[in-house]
Amino acid sequence: MVAKLSTRGLTKSFSKNQTELVALKDLTIDVQDGEFVSIVGASGCGKTTFLRLIDGLTKPTSGSIEIDGRTITKPGQDIAFVFQNDGLLPWRTVHRNTTFGPELQGRPKSTFRKLTQDALRLVGLNGFDEHYPHELSGGMRQRVNIARALTVGADVLLMDEPFAALDSQTREIMQGELMRISQQTKKTVLLVTHQIDEAVYLSDRVLIFTARPGRLKEEIVIDLPRPRDLAVKRTPEFVRYTDRIWRAIEEEVRESIGLEVQNLARAKA
Amino acid sequence: MITGLAKSKEAAPPTRIAFSVPPALWRGATAFLLAAVVWEVVARYVIGNPLFLSPLSSVAVRTVELWHEGELQNHIWVSFVEFFWGFTLASVVGILIGIVLAEWRTLRQFCDPLLSMMYATPIIALGPLFILWLGIGVISKIAIIFLTAVFPIIINTIAGLTTTERTLIDVARSLSATPIQIYTKVRLPAALPFIIAGLRLSVARALVGVVVAELFGARAGLGFMIVNSAQSFDTAAVFVGVFILAVAGVVSVELLKFLEMKLAPWRFQSEDN
Numbered sequence: 144m145v146a147k148l149s150t151r152g153l154t155k156s157f158s159k160n161q162t163e164l165v166a167l168k169d170l171t172i173d174v175q176d177g178e179f180v181s182i183v184g185a186s187g188c189g190k191t192t193f194l195r196l197i198d199g200l201t202k203p204t205s206g207s208i209e210i211d212g213r214t215i216t217k218p219g220q221d222i223a224f225v226f227q228n229d230g231l232l233p234w235r236t237v238h239r240n241t242t243f244g245p246e247l248q249g250r251p252k253s254t255f256r257k258l259t260q261d262a263l264r265l266v267g268l269n270g271f272d273e274h275y276p277h278e279l280s281g282g283m284r285q286r287v288n289i290a291r292a293l294t295v296g297a298d299v300l301l302m303d304e305p306f307a308a309l310d311s312q313t314r315e316i317m318q319g320e321l322m323r324i325s326q327q328t329k330k331t332v333l334l335v336t337h338q339i340d341e342a343v344y345l346s347d348r349v350l351i352f353t354a355r356p357g358r359l360k361e362e363i364v365i366d367l368p369r370p371r372d373l374a375v376k377r378t379p380e381f382v383r384y385t386d387r388i389w390r391a392i393e394e395e396v397r398e399s400i401g402l403e404v405q406n407l408a409r410a411k412a
Numbered sequence: 413m414i415t416g417l418a419k420s421k422e423a424a425p426p427t428r429i430a431f432s433v434p435p436a437l438w439r440g441a442t443a444f445l446l447a448a449v450v451w452e453v454v455a456r457y458v459i460g461n462p463l464f465l466s467p468l469s470s471v472a473v474r475t476v477e478l479w480h481e482g483e484l485q486n487h488i489w490v491s492f493v494e495f496f497w498g499f500t501l502a503s504v505v506g507i508l509i510g511i512v513l514a515e516w517r518t519l520r521q522f523c524d525p526l527l528s529m530m531y532a533t534p535i536i537a538l539g540p541l542f543i544l545w546l547g548i549g550v551i552s553k554i555a556i557i558f559l560t561a562v563f564p565i566i567i568n569t570i571a572g573l574t575t576t577e578r579t580l581i582d583v584a585r586s587l588s589a590t591p592i593q594i595y596t597k598v599r600l601p602a603a604l605p606f607i608i609a610g611l612r613l614s615v616a617r618a619l620v621g622v623v624v625a626e627l628f629g630a631r632a633g634l635g636f637m638i639v640n641s642a643q644s645f646d647t648a649a650v651f652v653g654v655f656i657l658a659v660a661g662v663v664s665v666e667l668l669k670f671l672e673m674k675l676a677p678w679r680f681q682s683e684d685n
Binding site: 217232 | 583585586588598602604678
């Protein structure tokens, strides 16, 4: 069976002050159709870069990306991106933000109203079509951000720490919402997050990246029954998963901090 | 009993809102009135010489007189025409230059120091030269107004177009926008509030430009009227001119502020909260 999304030896390096900085090294992963996969890792391990490469916002140094076995090179309608900062256009209403993708693709305007209604119903914001982003709370804006990604009609959703800017209670609720949305739409989701519990709660599989350069360190299948509600977070199985992931990451975090200290010492000498 | 209480509580707030004036408004109005009274009293009883400071009431009377003579309308019209053309030209040319420089980095680096210098220079000081070059008619005034007003517009247009939030452009790119779509649907609308703020800065400068340009030599206009009246010791008429300019300034700035608020309500969000 061909994977929905695959990366083959994906590598990205930046040159900075004449030194080559490798952000990601030789990443090969497969995500099956309808699978929910999270990526966790220390800060600066290239998680976001990885998503940007897949979406074609950044060009890889080497390696390739495949959707349904086809190699892709630039942002298309197969993939939708949910950004960390909601990235809503402040001069557009919720409706016009939600249908920004279809508008750019030149799809018929007559379908837009229905697209918005369906997407907003799905994210639990129906009736807010004519509001402006500045009239909404952070959680609501993030829902519009997700709704906008849904109208693209892509099978694959890339999400870059979508709830990082929210307060912890709103984040908790939004995790439940995302769980519901991903199950209703049967999208393939690749989520980058700092929150280990978020990753365990939502995912079928969690990928742990090493500190820079980012490589695949470990892969953990989350074998918790679905549907899961938020109460699952207090079960012993759940805690075992988060512990295991934290131990794997802790090493990386220490290493990345240690590396930085060493570099500082070298710079001073 | 209890329901009656609840009802009256619900009914009370709307009537109170209907009759209340925002405190900032009546406080402002009070200060305004107070200033008028102080002026009248000081001019009439402390200074006592209308040559130095004519009382507010005399200024009002003089306004009516000048209007009946038909002179005031002419001065207002001439100044308005100068202002209108100078400012309109500055807006159109300023925005176009701004757009070109925002896109063309190399050229911008050539022009930047020059622009900063011209922005900081009081162009007004060149007034006499412009009269020498272009005569005492309307054209020299339009040129001066244009030059005083154009630089804030250029600079703000560049700032607006070059500081687009990175995420917004990424969003458009991720949704497969073409470069032209990114320009027309993201960068231009994002720059619009900056451009209007530039226009607002320029309007005030342009008004100063009108008056000072006319001070240096003119046949008509409010600045000309002010200079002429001062030379013939008609202090009240000087104030008539100043008042009209003040009103024009307030109205045009407020108009642009209103436009800014309509076009970019999100920038005023913090004031609501």
